[in-house]
Amino acid sequence: MATENTRGLARLMLAPSVGLLLIWMIVPLAMTLWFSFQNYNLLNPGNVSWTGLFNYKFFYTDPAFFQSIWNTLLIVGGVLLITVVGGIAIALLLDQPMWGQGIVRIMIISPFFVMPPVAALVWKNMIMHPGYGVLADINRALGFQPIDWFAQFPLLSIVIIVAWQWLPFATLILLTALQSLDGEQKEAAEMDGAGFVSRFIYLTLPHLSRSITVVILIQTIFLLGVYAEILVTTNGGPGYASTNLPFLIYRTALLGYDVGGASAGGIIAVILANIVALFLMRAVGKNLDK
Amino acid sequence: MARAVSTRRTAVFTIAAWIVALIIFFPILYTIVTSFKSETEAIKGFNLIPSGTVESYAAVQAQSNYFKFFLNSVVISVGSTLLALALAIPAAWSMAFSPTRRTKDILMWMLSTKMMPAVAVLVPIYLIFRDTGLLDTRFGLTVMLTLINLPIVVWMLYTYFREIPGEILEAARMDGAGLLQEIVHVLTPMAVPGIASTLLLNIILAWNESFWTIRLTTTNAAPLTAFIASFSSPQGLFWAKLSAASTLAIAPILIMGWFSQKQLVRGLTFGAVK
Numbered sequence: 115m116a117t118e119n120t121r122g123l124a125r126l127m128l129a130p131s132v133g134l135l136l137i138w139m140i141v142p143l144a145m146t147l148w149f150s151f152q153n154y155n156l157l158n159p160g161n162v163s164w165t166g167l168f169n170y171k172f173f174y175t176d177p178a179f180f181q182s183i184w185n186t187l188l189i190v191g192g193v194l195l196i197t198v199v200g201g202i203a204i205a206l207l208l209d210q211p212m213w214g215q216g217i218v219r220i221m222i223i224s225p226f227f228v229m230p231p232v233a234a235l236v237w238k239n240m241i242m243h244p245g246y247g248v249l250a251d252i253n254r255a256l257g258f259q260p261i262d263w264f265a266q267f268p269l270l271s272i273v274i275i276v277a278w279q280w281l282p283f284a285t286l287i288l289l290t291a292l293q294s295l296d297g298e299q300k301e302a303a304e305m306d307g308a309g310f311v312s313r314f315i316y317l318t319l320p321h322l323s324r325s326i327t328v329v330i331l332i333q334t335i336f337l338l339g340v341y342a343e344i345l346v347t348t349n350g351g352p353g354y355a356s357t358n359l360p361f362l363i364y365r366t367a368l369l370g371y372d373v374g375g376a377s378a379g380g381i382i383a384v385i386l387a388n389i390v391a392l393f394l395m396r397a398v399g400k401n402l403d404k
Numbered sequence: 405m406a407r408a409v410s411t412r413r414t415a416v417f418t419i420a421a422w423i424v425a426l427i428i429f430f431p432i433l434y435t436i437v438t439s440f441k442s443e444t445e446a447i448k449g450f451n452l453i454p455s456g457t458v459e460s461y462a463a464v465q466a467q468s469n470y471f472k473f474f475l476n477s478v479v480i481s482v483g484s485t486l487l488a489l490a491l492a493i494p495a496a497w498s499m500a501f502s503p504t505r506r507t508k509d510i511l512m513w514m515l516s517t518k519m520m521p522a523v524a525v526l527v528p529i530y531l532i533f534r535d536t537g538l539l540d541t542r543f544g545l546t547v548m549l550t551l552i553n554l555p556i557v558v559w560m561l562y563t564y565f566r567e568i569p570g571e572i573l574e575a576a577r578m579d580g581a582g583l584l585q586e587i588v589h590v591l592t593p594m595a596v597p598g599i600a601s602t603l604l605l606n607i608i609l610a611w612n613e614s615f616w617t618i619r620l621t622t623t624n625a626a627p628l629t630a631f632i633a634s635f636s637s638p639q640g641l642f643w644a645k646l647s648a649a650s651t652l653a654i655a656p657i658l659i660m661g662w663f664s665q666k667q668l669v670r671g672l673t674f675g676a677v678k
Contacts, residue, residue: 123583124502127494131558132510134491138551139517145528204424212418220662221429227661228432229612231632232650236435239646246643248434251450281428283672290669328673339521342614342629346636360523367527368619380524391519395512 143384149377156371169378173366178354179379182362185269186386189358190337192273193280194330200277201284201329202322206314208285209292226282230342237275238264238347268348268356275343280336284329291325292318331394338387359383432654439647446643460648468631470649477627477653479542480617481610484549485603488557491550493599496561497591501573511562514555522552522615533620542625545617549610557606560671564598565591601667604660611657628653 153165173179204222212218225233241247242263250260263271295318303313341360344350350357350365357365363383367376426433438446439461440454464470499507529548530539538544568591576590617629632653635646661668 121502121504124498127498128510131491131495131514131554134551135514135517135554139520142525142528142532143520145531146525149527207417207421207424210417210421211414212421213414214418214422218421218425219665221425223661223665223668224429224432224658226668227608227612227657228654229629229632229657230614231618231629231636232435232654233431235632235635235646236431236650239643240434240438241431246447246449248430248450278428278431283668286665287669287673332673335519339523339615341523342618342633345618346633349636360521363523364526364619368530373527373531376527380521380527383521384524387519387521387524391516394519395516 146377146380146384149373150381152374152377154373156373165374169374170382173375173378173382178357178362181354182357182359185354185356186338186358186360188269189273189276189340190334192270193277193337194333196273196277197280197284197333198326198329200281201288202326204281204285205288205292206318208289223282223286225278226280226286228279230279231346233279234272234275234343234346237271237278242271264348265352268352272340272343272347272356275347276337276340280333283333287325287329288322291322295321331390334390335387335394338383338390359386432658435647436651437647438644439651441644441647443641443644446647447641460644461652464645464649464652467645470631470652473626473628473631474652476542476625477611477629480545480549480625480627481607483542483546484553484610485557485606487546487550488554488606489561489599489603492554492557492561492602496558496565497587499558500562500565500568501570501591511559514558518552518555526619529616530619539620540622540625545620545625545627548616548620549613552613552616553606553609556609556671557602560602560605560667561595561598563670564602565595567598568594601664602671604664605667605671608657608661608664 150169151164151166152162153168154162208215208219208222228236239247242249242261244250244260244262247260249263253260261267299317300313303317308316339360340358341364344356344358344361345364348356350361354362359379360383363376363379366372366379370376434452437452437454440456440458441451442455442457442459445451445455499511533539533544538547572590572594573586576586581590611627612629614629614633617627618633621627621630628649632646632649635642635649
């Protein structure tokens with residue numbers, strides 16, 4: 115049993131982490147909130163004044179705002195669709211007997227360890243480049259015109275790149291869950307004459323549902339913040355075609371020097387992330403009680 | 405397995421899996437291959453057999469002092485990881501072995517700090533860094549990465565520590581072990597594997613972090629993420645050089661990643677999937 119003494123010490127050991135995170139959470143966020151009500155431009159720092167909700171109104175009436183929200187959702191939705199469906203399929207495949215499973219696994223998880231700027235630039239220059247990319251080579255070999263991916267399908271190109279980075283994560287987690295499926299149950303279902311499809315729908319999918327939820331929620335948190343991939347490929351363009359909310363905030367803040375406007379955007383991003391976070395915390399919290 | 409799996413079935417699955425794996429791995433493979441080509445060779449069309457030259461590696465080092473960025477990446481990722489561990493080990497220890505009724509709330513709250521989008525605090529952090537002279541310093545970036553990864557480190561350590569059976573502690577206490585001895589002689593040896601995998605995963609995350617490392621640095625403290633991002637503006641023939649720089653940037657982490665596959669699932673799902 116913990117004595118009073120150890121209890122005090124325990125609190126002392128916890129204090130630095132809690133204190134730092136408290137500062138980290140409160141100070142910048144409070145500043146963002148404060149700036150969001152200010153007319154504050156870095157080009158004119160002497161002239162800062164209270165503007166109430168003007169920044170929010172400005173951000174809200176900017177046509178780029180709705181496009182960026184829409185693009186944010188398209189990136190999240192598109193990547194989730196590819197990674198969850200692809201992840202389940204690949205996990206099912208990896209769960210089968212095969213030769214060289216270790217190497218196959220290593221190859222499939224590798225993209226997750228590639229830093230975002232490398233992933234994006236490799237796809238942009240080595241794979242999707244209309245002149246020297248591998249896809250262009252394939253197109254030419256088949257007698258088609260090469261596609262200029264980032265000019266014609268900027269958002270789709272980014273979705274493909276980001277999905278490539280996250281597919282291993284989904285696969286790995288779903289495979290881990292799949293391997294914990296009771297073998298006897300599977301065999302019993304097989305004995306009862308359940309085919310692959312009905313086994314998948316009535317046995318595998320329900321078993322995976324929790325992991326799928328976790329994959330969706332965790333990925334959503336990261337996908338809401340996709341930034342480097344856009345920066346090094348399309349830079350948000352053409353126009354605002356591939357600008358998501360983080361990228362719009364970055365443009366407003368560091369390219370437009372508009373502290374107030376960017377802060378209002380930041381608060382909107384926080385609200386968006388919090389909606390997702392609420393669900394995730396509930397899913398993770400349930401696990402703590404076990 | 406009750407029944408033997410037929411060889412034919414295994415062969416079919418093997419072929420399918422290898423095709424999928426090779427397609428997914430292809431961009432990395434082709435980058436490595438291209439890094440051993442010359443610039444003119446690199447744009448000659450699809451070719452998987454390079455001439456084997458290392459001139460691109462030499463050129464990257466000579467033109468932009470590649471090693472400096474590499475060193476920055478090492479210092480920042482290892483430094484922030486060690487700092488985060490130093491903060492998190494005591495915290496996770498105390499929550500795992502002296503839980504109070506608020507422990508769960510504290511853990512959930514720590515997790516919630518991870519949900520804050522980085523971009524929401526870009527402006528204040530940028531201004532704070534600018535005004536305190538932390539912009540473009542290794543120290544500033546190390547502190548930054550420590551803060552953003554601290555919740556994951558605490559959580560990972562907590563899930564590992566919680567698996568250390570309490571009876572062992574009781575036994576040690578019966579034998580008259582003090583708190584310090586308890587930590588040094590009983591807990592630490594059992595906790596080392598958990599700490600090691602936390603360390604590995606956190607270095608990977610810090611190495612690849614690509615928002616703050618790009619936005620808060622310019623030249624002096626810029627790590628590989630920022631250096632590679634500078635290739636976004638085309639600069640003549642740079643396919644082979646980009647490949648060489650990319651290969652060096654991902655190689656150490658790729659190898660570490662292969663070793664930490666299992667911990668990855670656990671760490672990134674905050675123990676929700678094991």
